[in-house]
Amino acid sequence: xxxxxxxxxxxxxxxxxxxxxxxxxxxxxxxxxxxxxxxxxxxxxxxxxxxxxxxxxxxxxxxxxxxxxxxxxxxxxxxxxxxxxxxxxxxxxxxxxxxxxxxxxxxxxxxxxxxxxxxxxxxxxxxxxxxxxxxxxxxxxxxxxxxxxxxxxxxxxxxxxxxxxxxxxxxxxxxxxxxxxxxxxxxxxxxxxxxxxxxxxxxxxxxxxxxxxxxxxxxxxxxxxxxxxxxxxxxxxxxxxxxxxxxxxxxxxxxxxxxxxxxxxxxxxxxxxxxxxxxxxxxxxxxxxxxxxxxxxxxxxxxxxxxxxxxxxxxxxxxxxxxxxxxxxxxxxxxxxxxxxxxxxxxxxxxxxxxxxxxxxxxxxxxxxxxxxxxxxxxxxxxxxxxxxxxxxxxxxxxxxxxxxxxxxxxxxxxxxxxxxxxxxxxxxxxxxxxxxxxxxxxxxxxxxxxxxxxxxxxxxxxxxxxxxxxxxxxxxxxxxxxxxxxxxxxxxxxxxxxxxxxxxxxxxxxxx
Ligand code: UN1
Numbered sequence: 452x453x454x455x456x457x458x459x460x461x462x463x464x465x466x467x468x469x470x471x472x473x474x475x476x477x478x479x480x481x482x483x484x485x486x487x488x489x490x491x492x493x494x495x496x497x498x499x500x501x502x503x504x505x506x507x508x509x510x511x512x513x514x515x516x517x518x519x520x521x522x523x524x525x526x527x528x529x530x531x532x533x534x535x536x537x538x539x540x541x542x543x544x545x546x547x548x549x550x551x552x553x554x555x556x557x558x559x560x561x562x563x564x565x566x567x568x569x570x571x572x573x574x575x576x577x578x579x580x581x582x583x584x585x586x587x588x589x590x591x592x593x594x595x596x597x598x599x600x601x602x603x604x605x606x607x608x609x610x611x612x613x614x615x616x617x618x619x620x621x622x623x624x625x626x627x628x629x630x631x632x633x634x635x636x637x638x639x640x641x642x643x644x645x646x647x648x649x650x651x652x653x654x655x656x657x658x659x660x661x662x663x664x665x666x667x668x669x670x671x672x673x674x675x676x677x678x679x680x681x682x683x684x685x686x687x688x689x690x691x692x693x694x695x696x697x698x699x700x701x702x703x704x705x706x707x708x709x710x711x712x713x714x715x716x717x718x719x720x721x722x723x724x725x726x727x728x729x730x731x732x733x734x735x736x737x738x739x740x741x742x743x744x745x746x747x748x749x750x751x752x753x754x755x756x757x758x759x760x761x762x763x764x765x766x767x768x769x770x771x772x773x774x775x776x777x778x779x780x781x782x783x784x785x786x787x788x789x790x791x792x793x794x795x796x797x798x799x800x801x802x803x804x805x806x807x808x809x810x811x812x813x814x815x816x817x818x819x820x821x822x823x824x825x826x827x828x829x830x831x832x833x834x835x836x837x838x839x840x841x842x843x844x845x846x847x848x849x850x851x852x853x854x855x856x857x858x859x860x861x862x863x864x865x866x867x868x869x870x871x872x873x874x875x876x877x878x879x880x881x882x883x884x885x886x887x888x889x890x891x892x893x894x895x896x897x898x899x900x901x902x903x904x905x906x907x908x909x910x911x912x913x914x915x916x917x918x919x920x921x922x923x924x925x926x927x928x929x930x931x932x933x934x935x936x937x938x939x940x941x942x943x944x945x946x947x948x949x950x951x952x953x954x955x956x957x958x959x960x961x962x963x964x
Contacts, residue, residue: 455783457554460547461498464649472500472644472672473507474651475514476658476665481507483673488645491557491791492781494829500644502673508680511669515607515634516686518666523604523632530630531581536657537626538574541567548618548649550783555643556617557791557831558745559782570622572916573932577626580937584631595951602941604632609681611638611692611702614793615748615852617646620716623916623932624691624940625654625668631940633689636669638681640694642793644672678702685709689940692716693750696850696877696925703927714939715927716920718850719879721902721911722755722859724868724894725766729884730908734766737884737910738856739773743789743835744912747854748797750926751880751904751912754855755847757871760862767816767839767858774817774835780826791831792853801833801853804846808857813840819855842871850877865890873901879922880904880911903930 461467471479472486483502490497503511522530541548549563558566586600608628612620617639625635639647651670658667671677675698682690682705691714692702699717706713723741725734741753758766782790792798798821805819819836826832835854840847847857861868865883872881881902883894891907894900903922904914914920919930930936956962 455781456550457783460550463544463547464551465652466498466551466645466648468498470498470500470645470648472648472670473503473511474655474670475511476518476655476663476668478514478665480510481672483507486641486644486672488555488643490554491793491829491831492554492783494831497555498645500648500672503671503677505680508671508677511636511666511671512607512684512686514666515636515669516666518664519604519606519634521664522634522667525632527581527584527630527632530632531578533657533661533663534574534581534626534629535578536661537654538571538578540653540657541571541574544653545571551649552618552646553782553790555645556614557782557793558748559787559790560785562745566616566619569619569916573623573626576916576933577630580627581630584937584941586943591947592957593949593955595949595953597948597950599946601944601946602631602938603944605688605940605942606633607687608633608635608940609638609684609687609690610635611678611681611690611694612640613694614640614642615745615750616693617643618650620693620931621650623920627937628940629667631937633940634667634669636671636681636687638671638673638677641672641674647672679705682706683709685711688712689714691929691931696927699927712939714929714931716750716929716931717925717927718877719750719752719922719926720754720848720850720875720877721751721880722757722872722882723753723911724865724872724883725756725758725762726865726868726883726885726887726890727759727761728887728890729762730886731762731766731769733908734884735769735773737882738770741910741912742856743777743854746789746792746833747835748793748852749912751914753911754850755842755857755859755872757859757861757868759868760860763860771817771837774837777835779822779832779834789835789854791829792833793831795830797852798831798833800851801855804851804853804855805836805838807846808838808840808844808855811840811844811846813838813844813857816858842874848875865893869894869899876925877922878902878924879926880906880914882906882909882911884908
């Protein structure tokens with residue numbers, strides 16, 4: 452049986468049977484327990500990674516803090532040049548890294564490549580940005596005074612990322628943080644530690660080739676205990692965390708408790724509104740990719756379809772028909788659309804969601820189930836399912852990280868659909884399918900979607916890096932990637948300069964000595 456070039460990819464990426472999981476740039480060392488990384492694709496052990504102990508973490512922090520002193524004074528465009536070189540290396544290793552992402556995480560190879568493409572894109576974006584870290588100039592109210600603002604590097608940025616985008620989310624943070632003059636300490640998900648090792652190998656090559664200090668990019672590995680080292684560390688002014696709302700609440704309160712900044716990218720419960728003026732063909736592609744892409748494990752995955760009653764049956768039948776075409780299997784085989792879930796715990800949650808929706812009165816119209824037999828030995832392959840449900844079901848209110856799509860019906864005005872769409876605790880991504888300008892604009896208006904992302908005639912997933920990425924409410928409020936998301940990685944300083952021989956006070960206050 453072909454291994455789809457996995458062995459070769461691991462070699463290219465410098466991933467061994469047993470890897471150190473702690474690194475300060477060029478130096479690898481770890482003294483913790485072994486984390487075993489099993490592939491959800493075939494259930495096989497890929498390799499082991501040593502976790503980081505508290506002592507390892509302290510060594511990392513020493514290296515990071517030291518590296519920051521050099522990095523922060525390097526001109527931003529020169530830091531951009533380093534990120535440019537990193538982007539070049541990613542281009543060279545795109546296939547290998549895309550394969551590892553697919554094999555360790557389970558998303559399709561195409562999506563693995565797409566993820567690496569997001570890394571390349573954010574590098575390009577960051578390179579341009581490295582000459583555009585602009586502040587404003589203000590007119591002083593005092594004569595002979597000048598006032599302006601500068602953005603300075605923050606320091607060590609902690610990054611805690613999730614299994615579902617095991618490489619891209621790191622790069623959204625690091626590419627920006629690096630050009631901003633920060634150094635990074637990354638804890639990847641313990642479910643995808645090899646992706647972390649591979650990325651760290653790539654950036655280490657760049658740092659070494661440029662004689663740059665260790666510690667600009669650091670890696671630590673482990674579970675929530677290592678995450679806590681980061682969130683509780685007063686030497687880390689910003690913690691960027693991606694994952695569940697439950698995890699985000701813990702990180703947020705730990706970081707807030709020491710008045711640090713956090714950038715949170717948490718759960719979504721994303722809906723597509725389908726109005727009577729929707730293009731049905733586009734709706735089906737957007738909805739099906741949104742619901743089953745990455746096996747429903749994107750935070751932007753489509754969880755709810757809110758369909759107008761006048762076209763409900765038509766849309767339902769078209770989506771159900773499309774589900775019949777789906778091929779589930781090894782994600783490295785490009786004939787398949789849907790790969791496995793990350794692990795058996797995820798399968799259990801998927802099963803529970805299907806049980807729950809039935810118990811709450813839902814009607815399953817595309818049966819789910821766990822696949823068995825040849826090719827499905829890992830036990831992580833499930834059938835994408837669809838249930839007719841109501842928005843107020845507890846399970847519909849909840850983000851299940853699996854390919855379960857809920858169909859909801861609305862009648863009358865688009866406002867009713869918007870109310871349903873907004874009627875959940877999360878606020879990440881949303882979409883409307885319509886050719887009606889009035890409906891589209893109402894959806895985008897102040898009284899429209901309450902999400903961080905609102906799309907017209909595009910599904911909920913697959914955001915480009917150029918826009919700010921993130922969401923409101925329980926999604927956590929953070930923004931990563933494009934637009935002016937870079938500002939969170941810097942500290943703003945307001946400077947007022949007096950070039951006279953007088954010292955007038957602001958607000959006209961008199962203070963004569
Ligand atoms: C995530 O699921 O954590 O919009 C990020 C998308 C991707 C990013 C998703 N560009 O689907």
